[in-house]
Amino acid sequence: xxxxxxxxxxxxxxxxxxxxxxxxxxxxxxxxxxxxxxxxxxxxxxxxxxxxxxxxxxxxxxxxxxxxxxxxxxxxxxxxxxxxxxxxxxxxxxxxxxxxxxxxxxxxxxxx
Amino acid sequence: xxxxxxxxxxxxxxxxxxxxxxxxxxxxxxxxxxxxxxxxxxxxxxxxxxxxxxxxxxxxxxxxxxxxxxxxxxxxxxxxxxxxxxxxxxxxxxxxxxxxxxxxxxxxxxxxxxxxxxx
Numbered sequence: 328x329x330x331x332x333x334x335x336x337x338x339x340x341x342x343x344x345x346x347x348x349x350x351x352x353x354x355x356x357x358x359x360x361x362x363x364x365x366x367x368x369x370x371x372x373x374x375x376x377x378x379x380x381x382x383x384x385x386x387x388x389x390x391x392x393x394x395x396x397x398x399x400x401x402x403x404x405x406x407x408x409x410x411x412x413x414x415x416x417x418x419x420x421x422x423x424x425x426x427x428x429x430x431x432x433x434x435x436x437x438x439x
Numbered sequence: 440x441x442x443x444x445x446x447x448x449x450x451x452x453x454x455x456x457x458x459x460x461x462x463x464x465x466x467x468x469x470x471x472x473x474x475x476x477x478x479x480x481x482x483x484x485x486x487x488x489x490x491x492x493x494x495x496x497x498x499x500x501x502x503x504x505x506x507x508x509x510x511x512x513x514x515x516x517x518x519x520x521x522x523x524x525x526x527x528x529x530x531x532x533x534x535x536x537x538x539x540x541x542x543x544x545x546x547x548x549x550x551x552x553x554x555x556x557x558x
Contacts, residue, residue: 364543368484375534375550376476376484381542419484423543427500428486 329354329422333431339439346407348434350420355400356383357424364423367396367405370433371416379418380405412438441465441547443535448552451525455556459520461535461549469513472538474545475520477531477554487533490518503529525556 330353340346348367356365367380378387380396383403393408407414415438420431447459461473475487488499488509497509508521518535532553536545 358543362543366542366544368545375548376545377548378544378546381540381544381546385540385542387540387546421484421486421544426498428543430484430486433483 328427329356329425329429331420331422331429331431333418333420333434335434336432337435337437339437340410341439342412343409346410346414346436348405348418348420348436350398350403350405350431352401352403352422354425356403356422357400363399365396365398365403366421366423367394368419368421369414369416370419371413374416376419407436410436410438441539443537443547443549445533445535445549445552448533448554450555450557452558453526453556455525456521456523457525457554459522459533459535459552459554461518461520463516463518463537466537466539466547468516468537473509473511473518474536474538475509475518476534476536476545477529478534478551479528479531482531485531488520522554525554527556530554530556 332351334349363383365383368376370376384396395406417433417435419433442464445461474489490497490509494511506524511518532551534551536548
């Protein structure tokens with residue numbers, strides 16, 4: 328199985344400042360069809376996960392443009408340009424390039 | 440509004456069985472793969488199983504193979520997870536989700552149903 332490793336595991340951020348979360352996969356996430364099946368999810372406290380980014384860099388409907396995803400091969404990044412209070416929660420990366428789909432351990436974003 | 444609602448969770452003894460259901464509304468259910476994902480208390484996410492649009496292709500994570508069965512009824516807009524031989528490490532919130540954007544992802548999530556396996 329592909330192992331997904333996120334860093335940091337905890338990220339205290341000042342409101343209005345940028346934040347960045349890294350996700351590294353143990354194998355390339357470039358599928359044979361040419362797509363990069365890397366997803367970013369947000370889970371607010373007490374809520375189900377919510378899709379932010381799919382196929383590496385595609386922002387899902389309704390997701391604010393302060394969220395962006397990028398990366399290639401085995402290294403991926405979720406960036407938030409200006410953190411807002413509602414961004415507090417745990418962020419997960421997930422790969423579906425190879426069966427079975429696997430998740431990172433999660434990164435807890437909190438406000439300083 | 441597109442919505443998924445899980446049901447069927449509860450407390451069950453080790454070795455017991457439980458049947459989870461997920462009802463879809465507001466979306467063209469029969470057009471999408473459906474997934475079950477779980478989250479143990481205080482832990483991360485684990486993909487459990489999925490099923491294709493027609494119900495002819497089913498995949499499972501190794502830890503549930505032979506014990507869990509996924510199925511769907513497109514006429515009723517529902518997907519089911521039959522869980523047998525339950526173990527303590529199956530204790531989790533179980534979410535159903537779909538991949539409408541066909542991006543190898545889960546874009547619509549239910550709120551989840553809680554399964555507790557304990558004597």
